[in-house]
Amino acid sequence: MVATFGRHMTVRDAAGRQLRARPFGRSLVVVCGDEVRCRADPLHDELHVVEVLPRRSALYRANARGRSEPVVANLTRLLVVLAPVPAPDLFVVDRYLAAAESAHVGATLVVNKEELGVDEELSAELVAYARAGYGAVHCSAHTGVGVGALLAALAPGAVAALVGQSGVGKSSLVARLLPEERLAIGELVRAEEGRHTTTAARLFDLTEGRALIDSPGVRDFAPAIESLEPRSLGFVEVERLSPGCRFLDCRHMREPGCAVRAAAEAATFHPRRYESYRRLRRLREELTAVRGPERKR
Ligand SMILES: Nc1nc2c(ncn2[C@@H]2O[C@H](COP(=O)(O)OP(=O)(O)OP(=O)(O)O)[C@@H](O)[C@H]2O)c(=O)[nH]1
Numbered sequence: 001m002v003a004t005f006g007r008h009m010t011v012r013d014a015a016g017r018q019l020r021a022r023p024f025g026r027s028l029v030v031v032c033g034d035e036v037r038c039r040a041d042p043l044h045d046e047l048h049v050v051e052v053l054p055r056r057s058a059l060y061r062a063n064a065r066g067r068s069e070p071v072v073a074n075l076t077r078l079l080v081v082l083a084p085v086p087a088p089d090l091f092v093v094d095r096y097l098a099a100a101e102s103a104h105v106g107a108t109l110v111v112n113k114e115e116l117g118v119d120e121e122l123s124a125e126l127v128a129y130a131r132a133g134y135g136a137v138h139c140s141a142h143t144g145v146g147v148g149a150l151l152a153a154l155a156p157g158a159v160a161a162l163v164g165q166s167g168v169g170k171s172s173l174v175a176r177l178l179p180e181e182r183l184a185i186g187e188l189v190r191a192e193e194g195r196h197t198t199t200a201a202r203l204f205d206l207t208e209g210r211a212l213i214d215s216p217g218v219r220d221f222a223p224a225i226e227s228l229e230p231r232s233l234g235f236v237e238v239e240r241l242s243p244g245c246r247f248l249d250c251r252h253m254r255e256p257g258c259a260v261r262a263a264a265e266a267a268t269f270h271p272r273r274y275e276s277y278r279r280l281r282r283l284r285e286e287l288t289a290v291r292g293p294e295r296k297r
């Protein structure tokens with residue numbers, strides 16, 4: 001599955017041909033990156049998607065009704081893009097990182113528009129992410145600085161999804177990274193640049209089997225609560241620190257003997273990241289209360 005436009009989508013067959021398709025039945029949820037089985041529709045010049053093959057990985061968000069919904073599938077890396085402008089919302093960044101960790105998908109921060117300069121405040125935050133273990137690539141889709149490093153951060157065969165706030169330059173980076181022979185698609189992306197925001201996720205092939213999924217920008221991102229790792233909520237620092245907590249079922253909020261809270265008080269766990277964890281924990285508890293107790297998995 002290469003692209004979706006509402007109920008319309010583009011699929012690609014084994015020979016690399018792109019074909020128009022439409023899901024067969026209302027209940028079939030198909031997202032960019034999905035592998036699907038199709039059947040020809042003899043009446044229309046279109047295919048019917050009849051089955052979505054099991055997903056090896058997926059990023060799930062909570063939709064407006066709080067239900068889990070896939071965003072992209074079969075990704076092997078999440079590229080969380082931010083830039084000096086628009087002003088980054090790091091709580092959104094944290095929630096993407098938490099969703100990726102919970103999905104066992106490695107995440108990399110992409111700091112685009114580097115030629116605009118990163119102020120001290122953002123630099124300090126980036127240091128905190130580096131300490132947590134997240135790699136970051138500084139680049140510019142405009143000057144081309146760092147785009148080689150971004151490509152190098154993707155292993156051959158990697159399927160990387162670009163996510164982040166609207167206007168950080170995801171589509172511009174895709175246009176920069178497309179190999180020469182795909183210039184036609186690149187031109188299409190470039191023509192859109194600056195004027196149109198991306199409205200549908202779309203997959204682009206790079207060299208050596210790498211693929212990039214461009215996705216629409218967001219103002220906010222709420223991960224689906226049932227897909228979050230229940231103990232750490234996908235915060236890698238919490239995963240590392242929690243063996244030191246007094247209670248095995250510590251939620252790392254007010255519990256006595258909590259090693260996570262102690263680390264945040266000592267600032268060895270970045271206090272803003274801890275605040276981010278607490279917000280996500282409260283959100284999860286609110287949603288769980290609304291929807292009733294969790295079912296055992
Ligand atoms: N200065 C500067 N501007 C950039 C850079 N990359 C992109 N831009 C500009 O940022 C704006 C948004 O770029 P897009 O590539 O459309 O951003 P996007 O993340 O795809 O946005 P959505 O599709 O809405 O999510 C455009 O005006 C680009 O020209 C960069 O490296 N430096």
Ligand SMILES: [Mg+2]
Binds near residue numbers: 170198215
């Ligand atoms: Mg875009």
Ligand SMILES: [Zn+2]
Binds near residue numbers: 242260261
């Ligand atoms: Zn704890």
